[in-house]
């Protein structure tokens with residue numbers, strides 16, 4: 409686990425950040441340009457020193473200003489990918505990758521080199537690489553070093569779509585396989601939705617909120633800060649009987665309700681996670697008699713923000729113990745007489761499959 413509580417003055421700017429990140433999963437730092445994300449990563453990497461504070465990794469102090477501890481960057485055993493690739497200019501690509509190659513990662517060399525599409529670059533000097541190529545090499549170097557923590561600052565910016573997707577999938581898989589904190593900075597909310605398990609919001613040098621991604625996305629009080637994210641919810645389900653005639657399969661939610669999904673959702677018995685966008689959830693007071701919506705869920709309104717008097721109202725619904733978000737116009741909210749604890753029927757237009765470890769695939773089901 410990573411534990412951070414640091415202060416650092418940089419000109420007029422003060423970073424005053426407290427954060428913890430577990431050994432499992434990807435913790436995303438999200439915030440406006442200039443909010444302090446890179447400055448925090450530089451402190452973690454040991455490229456800069458805090459004026460005050462503590463940085464602990466698995467209980468070991470990397471920094472403790474009170475005790476005069478400051479482990480230098482090269483002794484922290486971290487994998488660092490910053491926007492600029494920082495390769496050794498006088499080593500070929502192979503040398504850059506092998507320099508930090510950890511004994512436990514020998515078997516991974518070919519796989520990572522192939523995944524990153526850098527096999528044909530192994531004998532080049534860094535000066536002869538494009539920006540995207542150099543970044544891929546630096547990602548490879550970080551992964552192959554068998555790090556105790558991975559720090560990634562916009563690692564995928566500038567990479568093309570297919571390569572980016574493959575790398576996202578790889579990082580997601582990696583995050584499940586290795587038990588090290590992975591700190592990932594990005595402005596790209598789709599990227600974060602695919603890779604992050606936890607989210608920390610950075611505002612003016614402070615971490616203003618942090619938690620599991622799904623819990624954060626369910627919080628109505630964070631709607632403004634999370635405006636860049638397409639608000640959505642995640643539901644868990646177990647696949648049951650298929651309906652081969654219609655190429656559908658049933659999925660049972662923990663509270664017993666059923667959803668109908670496209671057959672490619674998986675095999676009977678498989679546990680899956682579904683992502684449902686807020687704008688794909690319509691509400692009714694009772695189930696319509698005949699409708700093209702296949703997926704209707706009985707739910708209870710848990711929370712809403714109608715008192716903000718905006719044109720639309722954000723709601724969270726309880727479906728058993730799971731939470732589902734919805735957004736309706738204030739006009740509809742008033743006309744339906746919606747209020748907390750009111751039972752409703754959530755009509756779901758479209759569901760993305762988001763099995764852990766894979767980025768969401770969109771499936772539309774009406």
Ligand SMILES: Nc1ncnc2c1ncn2[C@@H]1O[C@H](COP(=O)(O)OP(=O)(O)OP(=O)(O)O)[C@@H](O)[C@H]1O
Nearest residue numbers: 418419420421439440441442443444445446447448
């Ligand atoms: N060495 C420095 N001296 C003075 N101010 C600095 C220094 N380094 C960073 N800053 C300031 O600290 C603030 C935070 O910068 P930082 O690069 O950490 O932001 P960021 O969240 O990573 O932004 P971006 O998303 O644009 O990369 C900015 O206002 C920046 O101008």
